[in-house]
Amino acid sequence: MADLVLHTAPFSVSVQTRCRKLHAALAELYPPALLATPDKQQLYDFSLTVQRKWSGCWRPFHVSAGQQHFRMTDPAQLLPVFEWGLNWCIASYQHQYLAIHAAVLERGGKALIMPAPPGAGKSTLCAALMLQGWRLLSDEMCLVNLENGAIVPFVRPVSLKNQSLQLIQSWYPAAQVxxxxxxxxxxxxxYLLPSEISWQGYRQVATAAWVIFPQYNAAQTELLLSQVTQADAFMHLANNSFNYAVLAEQGFSCLAALTRQVTAYRLEYADINQALAELGRLC
Incomplete structure (x- = not known):
């Protein structure tokens, strides 16, 4: 079993591994056109090594990037750890884009950005919007072009966890998880597979139009939508950015331009259908 390259666009990732289980998992999640064998004449954006730390088929796998150790894991959990390791590499080392922890979707050329901390319902709402016809740009990372403010796609399967996983499977029985x-x-x-239009547009940028700060609250009796000032939106986006501080003045200028360009709202909801209807009306 040979090493492989994952062309996720805008990044290419060299994966050094002989693990058949990881090869099979990635082949199930990504289109064949995005998976290739490494070319020694090419340079890749990132390199992940996935190998057993010690000899023996019962030994755990070691996931690392260069000299940076990420995590030890048993074979059963290798795929999630690999995906988290890839997220960590990009969040830590890429600085050609302003990177914000957010889900991003597009409709009519306009992008909806949803920054949120874990547990806020971001991935659930993102998955539902994609299954309702929006084009997925990313579930994890909003990449903003520093020169022109375009939102750059980073299409990968949507990571669903626990209750979110159960809800999407119950609401959309045909969803490919x-x-x-x-x-x-x-x-x-x-992992929810991206829709066909999402894969087809995996290099097609979008124009930022809306920012929604979602918060799922099971005790919420009615949906609440309130507009957020530009100053508050800027601060929340900066707090959710992976590399705002690293980019310094360039990051400030890019984020300020993005904040002026969008209309920002805070959305609190308990009923996903109400949230989808409200976002459909708003956007």
Missing amino acids: RQITAGTTKGTVG
Whole structure:
């Protein structure tokens, strides 16, 4: 079993591994055109090594990037750890884009950006919007072009966890959820395959139009939508950015331009259908 390259656009990732389980998992999650064998004449954006730390088929796998150790894991949880390791590499080392922890979707050329901390319902809402016809740009990372403010796609399977995983499977029985793994540090994790239009447009940029700060609250009796000032939106986006401080003045200028360009709202909801209807009306 040879090493492989994952062309996620805008990044290419060299994966040094002989693990058949990881090869099979990535082949199930990504289109064949995005997977290739490494070319020694090419340079890749990132390199991840996935190998057993010590000899023996019962030994754990070691996931690392260069000299940076990420995590040890048993074979059953290798895919989630690999995906988290890839997220960590990009969040830590890429600085050609302003990177914000957010889900991003597009409709009519306009992008909806949803920054949120874990547990806010971001991935659930993102998955539902994609399954309702929006084009997925990313579930994890909003990449903003520093020169022109365009939102750059980073299409990968949507990571769903625990209750979110169960809800999407119950609401959309035909949804293609793959590689469900129980017992991880984040609970049960599964991956929703991007829609066909999302894969087809995996290099097509969008123009930022809306920012929604979502918050799921099961005790909420009615949906609440309130507009957020530019100053508050700027601060929340900066707090959710991976590299705002690293980019310094360039990051400030890019984020300020993005904030002026969008209309920002705070959305609190308990009923996903109400949230989808409200976002459909708003956007």
